[in-house]
Amino acid sequence: MGKKLADLEYTNRLYKKAPFLYAQVKPTPLKEPKLLHLNTDLFERMELDPSLKDAPSFLRFLNGDLDFEGLFFGASFYSGHQFGHYVPRLGDGRAITLAEVKNHLGEHFELQLKGSGLTPFSRMGDGKAVVRSSIREYLASAHLKALGIPSTEALAVITGADDVYREEIEKSAIVLRVAESFLRFGHFQYYAHTNQKEELKELVEFAISHYFREYHDHPNRYVLFYQEVIKRTAKLFANWQAVGFCHGVLNTDNMSLLGLTLDYGPYGFIDHFDQDHVCNHSDHEGRYSLGNQPGIGMWNLERLGEALADFINEEDRKRTLETYPPLFLYEYRRVLLEKCGLYKMHLDDEDLLRGMLNMLVTSKIDYTQFFRALSRYEKGSLVLNGFDNPELKEWLARYEQRLVIEEEDESSRHEKMLGRNPKFILRNYIAQMAIEDASMMPLVFQVLTNPFAEWEDFHEWSKPAPVKYKNLSVSCSS
Template sequence: MSAWAALSFDNHFARLDPAFYTRLEPTPLSEPRLAIASASALALLDLPANTVDDPALVTVCAGQQRWAGSDPLAMLYAGHQFGGYNPQLGDGRGLLLGQVRNRRGESWDLHLKGAGLTPYSRMGDGRAVLRSSIREFLASEYLAALNIPTTRALAVVSSNTRVQREHLERGATLMRLAPSHLRFGHFEIFYYRQQFDLLRQLADYALQQHFADCLTDPQPYAALYRSVVERTAGLIAHWQAYGFCHGVMNTDNMALCGQTFDFGPYAFLDDYEPGYICNASDDHGRYAFNRQVDIAQWNLAALAQALTPLVAVEQLREIHALFAPLQQAHFQHLMRQRLGLTCERDGDDTLVVDWLALLTRSRADFHLSHRRLSDTPCEQLQQVADDFADLVGARTWLSTYHARLQHETRSDAERQQAMRAVNPLYVLRNHLAQEAITAAEHDDFAPLRRLHEVLSQPFTAQTNCADLAAPPAEALKRMHISCSS
């Protein structure tokens, strides 16, 4: 019997009022074949790694076979897109297949992207292309390897179905896993429609399924919002500390449970450029890297507005005000870890600010600069100055850093080991993703699978992988990625 048959579905979202969704079946792909699968994502469903060899993996991910126990549906939501409210969005090319509960009691949403037309497709075709599916797979699994909250990607299936974007491309599906697919926009649509009974039902569902610890609070809806603010603060701190640019931080792309959600034109910084814009459609830089903290705060305010029928406005404002200091505290903690500092001391904030300013002035590689500090003994740190265009500034900062390290209690070897465990050697750079995509579009999945395997252990040097650790050529930096998928 196929391992897939043993999955235990508990479709709690489908038990909500039908106003929240539309039931329908996936539209199958033509001549599907497995592009890639994630063994660690399979393990979240208690499935063994050899499940990738099960033909059922391809048929269920291609929409050709329905899982026993699944209950496919397209979710309804709205959202603010580039600052403007869109009154109805929804799953236009994906279906929530249901929830699976694993042996640890965790509930995982299974969501099939590229599953065909839905009532919310608007002018779209309901399909996903292989290019965008691979990009989401790689980003999801790489962020997970970095211990950054994220949705997960189970598998990508390619096909001979043709999809028109800027040109004809291969159609594909991606099986996504997440603790929840609830977005800020789920609450916005019922607030703006003034369907407050449905808004309350949705909040009650979120509390019961995803924020059970808030149920004992005297004001559970306020506690729910506080938890979302706290989780979002931690998430954005991780993005900023690891140079991740989301690219499209619309409220319909913000997950209630605080994970990175809906990958479009994302990028990881190459050189440290705070104002970097990765989205080719973001003409005004709304979602530039250095605006992500402010935009997250804006989005949380939009969610707070949607919750005003349930929570007093003044209380929402007080909770909302927690975001900025929480985000900054998380960010400083992560940056101290990246710099090998175990305890907080006066002046650490300035040390971090000056480090980032040095990287900016020298247009230094964000990731390899941290790795170089990790690999350099304390007494040789001044050698690192040669990596920077601002040689004088680098020597000054490295002297300050050296002096700060003298207050650490652990040995220098322990410091280096700890830093290598949080500063990746391998980075998901856009040019590497594009090379894998180009090969996959010609049915060569080996480069994609190699890249994924290496990125699954981003902190550990691996044999014959120096090409994946090298910085990109100047012409390959600062790529602008299209939204079309």
């Protein structure tokens, strides 16, 4: 039997230790709230009572319309570099933290309403979210987790009767998103730049003792803490690159301390491989293009290092930061090789991968479909099902020679690769279908959270956008 809402232990370790991090604020509930979708897997991991799914109190909870003992509502302070320019005061402009829930395994789930109204940090905004952006975040967070990429999650998405003004009038929505922690690089930047030394020290010590426990009592814990953040960030960005995911707005306030994919705005998955691909039509300079993402990761880590200057001297920060490029390249190479069914290291691997990416650029082959087809490649054929061009055949001849080194039977290789290369990715048009027709949400969610399955009835969703959806664009309001 799961727990009722009132039975949950609404602890919040961060609030108890660092109340200065939050401004207390009450949510603005939506009018006529209606549940669009519930993430039942996350619901069960949080150990909630199954009867809650249909309970009016649960919908009120998702709407920020109920109080329980120990529950608090708070928006946090942070700053950050937005498109390279430092903005001294940002904060949760449309997100309100409820509390933290702990299950019997000791896992902590921080709960946060996104789109629940004005906060002290809303600036010129209204603090609300629309169905379009909320469904995109809800689907993407579950999809990336299913792909094996660290991400925040979302328990549910609801809609309301309120009108919200963006490029046009849209319907309101709230996402209840969940993570072990929503701490960002920008939290540390805020207290460093405002010279709040005691608060910054408390925040750093809290982060180490709760999320990087293995270093808590180490005499060199600050450097080790920074190193671990660098390592997690390098792995995250390598996995994004390997699957063809563009975040869209990699400002330092959108960078998770725990190496999670955070703040889904104008994200996008590539169709064909293009280093210059920009998924955010507001990014006119291409700062956050696919090819720029890895370097931006390092740039943002350098800004975090500067915020930690009172704890780590410049020489140690520089030396630690310089581990990022080899960490990123190692992980990126490893993941790409696994996508190719290659597990043994070889001197020519880098050249083989470079040749593959160059071939994908010039041939305009769909990136995801290429790897899925490669997962069924028959040795000796020099043919990839669905694709046929001279550049591909030339690369497949090199790939053939490399497969000999693996000494693995064909069926075993196929099985491993099919479990590594998704058939489905969250292409923009698939999200758009769910946005336009909420009745499709259960099917879309099911396919995207099982992206390696065949789903023959939905085979068309594995293809690039049909003509109807070819010119979809996303911006920061997405």
